Amino acid sequence: MEIYETHSEIAQRKSWLLSLIVIVLVAFGVLILLQGIALALVPILFNIPVEQLLGLFNGDLDVPNGRMAMLFVQGLGSGLGFWLAAWIITNFIEKANLHWDVQISRFQWKALAVVLIATTGGMLFNSLLIFFNSNLALPEFMSEVENWMRSMEDQMMELTKYLTDFQTIPELIAGIFVIGILAGIGEEMFFRGLLQPKMHQYFKSGHLGIWVTAIIFSSIHFQFFGFLPRVFLGAIFGYMYLYSGSLLYPILGHIFNNTFTVIMVYMAKQGMIDFDLESTDEVSYVASLLGLLVLVAGIYYLKKMKIPKDGKLDQSI
Numbered sequence: 001m002e003i004y005e006t007h008s009e010i011a012q013r014k015s016w017l018l019s020l021i022v023i024v025l026v027a028f029g030v031l032i033l034l035q036g037i038a039l040a041l042v043p044i045l046f047n048i049p050v051e052q053l054l055g056l057f058n059g060d061l062d063v064p065n066g067r068m069a070m071l072f073v074q075g076l077g078s079g080l081g082f083w084l085a086a087w088i089i090t091n092f093i094e095k096a097n098l099h100w101d102v103q104i105s106r107f108q109w110k111a112l113a114v115v116l117i118a119t120t121g122g123m124l125f126n127s128l129l130i131f132f133n134s135n136l137a138l139p140e141f142m143s144e145v146e147n148w149m150r151s152m153e154d155q156m157m158e159l160t161k162y163l164t165d166f167q168t169i170p171e172l173i174a175g176i177f178v179i180g181i182l183a184g185i186g187e188e189m190f191f192r193g194l195l196q197p198k199m200h201q202y203f204k205s206g207h208l209g210i211w212v213t214a215i216i217f218s219s220i221h222f223q224f225f226g227f228l229p230r231v232f233l234g235a236i237f238g239y240m241y242l243y244s245g246s247l248l249y250p251i252l253g254h255i256f257n258n259t260f261t262v263i264m265v266y267m268a269k270q271g272m273i274d275f276d277l278e279s280t281d282e283v284s285y286v287a288s289l290l291g292l293l294v295l296v297a298g299i300y301y302l303k304k305m306k307i308p309k310d311g312k313l314d315q316s317i
Contacts, residue, residue, distance in 0.1 A: 001206070002241055004090075004197035005097045016202045023089055023198075027190065030085040035077030042069045061162050067171060070163055071178045079182025082190040090194060098193060098247070106246035106307050114305070115240055118298025119253040122236045123260070124291025126229045131283040133228040149224045156223055164265045172266050180259030188251040191217045191234065192241045200242075210238030233257065236295065243303040 042053055046065040056063045056070070063069075090096040138146040163179070166172040191213055200209030214234030218227050237250035268275035 001245055002192075002197035002200060002247075003097075003099050003103060003245065004194070004201075005099065016198075019094070019198065022093060023195070026089055026093065027082070027085040030088065031077060031081040034081045034084065035073060038073040038076040042072065045069075045072065059158075061158075067163060067165070067167075068174060070159075071171075071174050074163070075178035075182045079178060079186040082186035083182075086186075086190040086194045103246040103248060106244060107248050108305070108307060111244060111249065111302060111305055111307055112252060114298050114302050115244075115249045115253045116256055118240070118295050118302065119236065119257050120260075121291040121294030121296075121298060122233065123257060125288050125295060126232055127291075128283050128285065128288035129229040129232055130226070134225050136225065153223060153225045164262060165269065166266050172262075175262050175266075176259050179262050180255050184255035184258055185251055187217070188237060188247060188254050192237055192250050193247050196238055196241065206242050210235055210242060214238055236299070239299050240302065243299065244305075244307055246307070249302075 039053070042048055043050055046069040048056070048063060048065055048069055052060075052063045053069070056066050090098065164175060166175055195216065196209050196213040198209075199212045200206050203209055203212065211231075214231045217234035218230035221230055223230075237254055240250045240253055241247055264273065264275045267273045
């Protein structure tokens with residue numbers, strides 16, 4: 001079970017709505033502040049004039065050092081931002097204790113292997129959800145809304161393609177660090193480390209806590225045609241935390257998922273493999289269902305593994 005031990009009044013069940021409002025406000029405040037700092041540093045660190053920087057964020061992707069600058073903004077304003085928001089809320093507002101000594105003691109290499117195999121299975125099955133979600137069509141009377149959402153999706157895909165079109169090894173390393181490591185740590189600290197145990201507490205159900213958190217996790221990406229795959233991915237990491245009692249597993253699973261995708265994109269750009277980040281035209285049902293079986297077996301095995309648990313702490317939520 002997740003570890004989130006707190007005695008702060010604002011974190012108690014009777015104040016759950018206030019607690020959530022505080023979490024949202026602090027998170028958005030931290031993200032906006034760090035993104036502002038990152039944007040202020042870009043002209044200095046990457047020698048990009050302000051007018052070119054504004055053009056970069058308006059779609060002019062030919063700016064020298066633009067990719068590294070964008071990765072810097074994303075890393076500081078998003079990955080690090082979620083971690084900092086979670087740290088501020090847990091330590092100074094809710095005065096919570098995640099007992100990292102206990103979480104680290106629950107780490108086992110065998111369990112990590114299971115987590116990575118299960119994550120791989122989840123990625124295979126997620127290809128089916130990506131195919132299904134990308135081909136969803138809204139009712140005719142909502143055609144204008146659908147056109148707007150697809151336009152937003154196309155813009156996000158163009159940005160993703162630009163960020164992952166690594167031209168040099170340093171850019172690849174920066175991409176792995178920002179998209180893989182920082183995003184994996186920051187998002188898991190905030191959503192699984194902070195939000196999930198609170199949802200578990202409020203709904204008095206570990207399963208509801210996982211799926212509500214996964215829905216929130218997917219919603220903040222503002223991508224309707226990628227909504228279901230992200231919900232599923234968030235739920236996978238949620239069950240890893242619930243059944244292992246250590247946040248290390250979803251963090252490492254998330255890093256593995258993101259890093260693997262980044263490397264696949266780079267290898268495809270180099271002509272080493274056939275992989276298209278944009279392709280949603282076809283899917284292998286056999287591979288997807290095999291991936292689901294691997295995922296379910298991995299999560300079940302993780303649940304049954306004899307990972308040492310501290311019963312007293314597990315009852316804190």
